[in-house]
Amino acid sequence: MEAWHSIARQTELKQEISLFRFSRREIILHCYFAKIKLSVTAVFSVRINDDSKGSQVSIYFSEGVNQELTVVLNQLWSLDTNRLKPGTDYTIALQGKAGYVAKGSNQARDNARAPLFSYVNENKLKSIKTYSLFMSLLDNYEPSTGVSETETTEELMENQLFLNAVLETELMKCAHGYLVSKGQSPSDQLQFKKQLYDIWFKLYHRDRSGGEDSCGFEHVFVGETKYGKEIIGFHNWVQFYLQEKQGQVDYKGYKAQEEKSTPDEDDHILNLQFSWKGFVKPVGSSFIGVSPEFEVALFTIIFLRSTEKVTTVKVKVDEYLLEVVVCRHGRAIGTSYPKLLSSNNRDL
Numbered sequence: 001m002e003a004w005h006s007i008a009r010q011t012e013l014k015q016e017i018s019l020f021r022f023s024r025r026e027i028i029l030h031c032y033f034a035k036i037k038l039s040v041t042a043v044f045s046v047r048i049n050d051d052s053k054g055s056q057v058s059i060y061f062s063e064g065v066n067q068e069l070t071v072v073l074n075q076l077w078s079l080d081t082n083r084l085k086p087g088t089d090y091t092i093a094l095q096g097k098a099g100y101v102a103k104g105s106n107q108a109r110d111n112a113r114a115p116l117f118s119y120v121n122e123n124k125l126k127s128i129k130t131y132s133l134f135m136s137l138l139d140n141y142e143p144s145t146g147v148s149e150t151e152t153t154e155e156l157m158e159n160q161l162f163l164n165a166v167l168e169t170e171l172m173k174c175a176h177g178y179l180v181s182k183g184q185s186p187s188d189q190l191q192f193k194k195q196l197y198d199i200w201f202k203l204y205h206r207d208r209s210g211g212e213d214s215c216g217f218e219h220v221f222v223g224e225t226k227y228g229k230e231i232i233g234f235h236n237w238v239q240f241y242l243q244e245k246q247g248q249v250d251y252k253g254y255k256a257q258e259e260k261s262t263p264d265e266d267d268h269i270l271n272l273q274f275s276w277k278g279f280v281k282p283v284g285s286s287f288i289g290v291s292p293e294f295e296v297a298l299f300t301i302i303f304l305r306s307t308e309k310v311t312t313v314k315v316k317v318d319e320y321l322l323e324v325v326v327c328r329h330g331r332a333i334g335t336s337y338p339k340l341l342s343s344n345n346r347d348l
Contacts, residue, residue, distance in 0.1 A: 069305070070315045072178055073298060077318050079171040082128050082291035084121070086266040090241075090289060091118040094265055098253030098273035101282035104229065108273060108280045111253035116272070117241045130169065131238065133162040134221075134292040138239055141218040143277065145226050148211030149203055149218075159201045159217075163193055166293045175297035184304040199300060199332055206329070216333030220299070221292075223276060231281040235337040236295070237288045243276065250275045255283050269320055269340040285337050299336040302326045319343055 084090050096111030125131045140155045142148075166172050167189060176192055179185035185192050199216060206214035206224070218224060223234025234240070243249040254263055255271040263270060271285045287295060302311055303326050311326045321342045327334040 064314045065316050065321070066313045069302070069313055070317070072175075072301065073315055073317045075174055076171055076294060076297055079169075079174055080291050080294045081171075082130060082169070083268070083294065084124070084289040086268070086289060089124055090120040092116050092265050092270075092288065093118050094254050094263060094270075095251075096253045097262070098255050101273065101280055103282070105282075106229075106275070106278065106280045108252050108275065108282070110250065112251050115244050116251035116274075117244060120241050125238070128291075129165045130162070130292050133158065133165050135238065135242070137162060137217065138222055138242065141222050141224075142213070143223060143225050144228065145213050145224055145232075146207035146210040148213055149215075151203070159197065162292075163196055166196075166296055167193060169291075169293045171291070171293050172297050175301055179301060179304055182305065196296070196300065199303060200296065202332055204329055204332055206334075216329070216336075220333065220336050221295075225277055225279060229279065231276050231279045231284075233335055234276065234281065234284060235286045235335075237286050237290075238292070240274070240286060248276060252280070263340065264343060267320070267340070267343050268318070269322055269338050269343070271340055285339050287338055298324065299326055299333060303328070303333055303336070314341070 086092070093112070093114050093116065095114060098111055099109045101108045125135070136158050137155075140151075140158065142150075167176075176185060176189070179192075180187045185195055201215050201217055203212035203215050205212055206219070207226070214224060219233035221233075221236040222239055224232050226232045240249060244251065252273040252275065255273055256263065268288050268290060269285070270288050271283060274281055274284060302313060302324055305311075306326070309328055311328075312323055314321070314323050316322075320340060323339040323341060324336070325339065326336040
């Protein structure tokens with residue numbers, strides 16, 4: 001739990017704190033290092049510029065941002081040592097902006113002739129324990145809702161091995177400590193593992209006409225098809241890359257609001273349009289390059305910190321202002337995904 005408690009550490013700053021600018025969207029404070037204390041729980045984004053007069057710190061407050069979760073998720077971000085580096089470990093090609101697709105339609109203009117992923121260092125993926133075990137889970141599910149899942153002994157063991165690996169990471173230890181401090185999770189690791197299993201891997205009925213046909217992990221990370229008409233879920237970049245490599249996924253272009261700027265190819269979050277198994281997802285979203293443990297931890301925290309059927313929180317993680325949406329399915333995750341709002345102060 002030491003990692004979580006370190007979030008509450010305070011930064012020594014100089015006495016002079018002046019209000020620089022106030023607007024509807026943000027407050028910027030300029031602070032100079034010296035001997036007063038400012039809790040980092042007030043920080044959304046910090047920029048430091050050295051000059052002859054000292055170090056200047058700009059602290060940005062964005063309207064509607066959840067302060068506590070912003071701090072927690074930035075700590076997890078800093079602990080995500082298994083996050084891949086854009087331009088080094090992988091390369092994406094954004095290409096054109098995707099067009100409008102009416103609900104229920106599976107016709108989409110392809111504004112991206114090349115795949116989204118130009119390169120991924122698969123050797124690195126396979127060498128990292130959590131990624132390797134994560135990838136072993138991706139072929140364990142029947143994608144069609146209404147068709148009962150059949151779990152083999154080997155598949156059940158793969159679920160356990162993946163959770164064991166995730167729980168060994170400093171990132172998940174930090175998330176666990178935070179959840180314990182909030183009374184949302186048991187301190188015992190085995191009990192916490194069972195809680196994670198029930199949230200992510202316990203089967204449930206998504207289509208009431210059939211048997212137990214879905215679970216949180218399948219929906220979010222693998223993807224499903226509903227009524228043989230549409231894609232649901234499918235919010236993971238590793239699965240996207242592997243399916244694209246196999247010719248199952250066709251990237252159609254990035255999504256952004258009208259008259260807003262293009263996302264960058266080094267962004268770690270992307271809103272996009274694609275087809276899979278003959279169906280089109282008009283608007284999807286996914287983290288890019290982050291580790292499986294980061295996503296499991298992030299979505300678990302938001303799931304457990306709310307009892308609402310649908311929870312939407314705005315947070316500032318690293319340079320990204322985003323919304324995170326988590327929907328409940330009883331005591332399990334029904335769906336969860338990020339939605340990029342802006343990056344490097346660029347509205348999208």
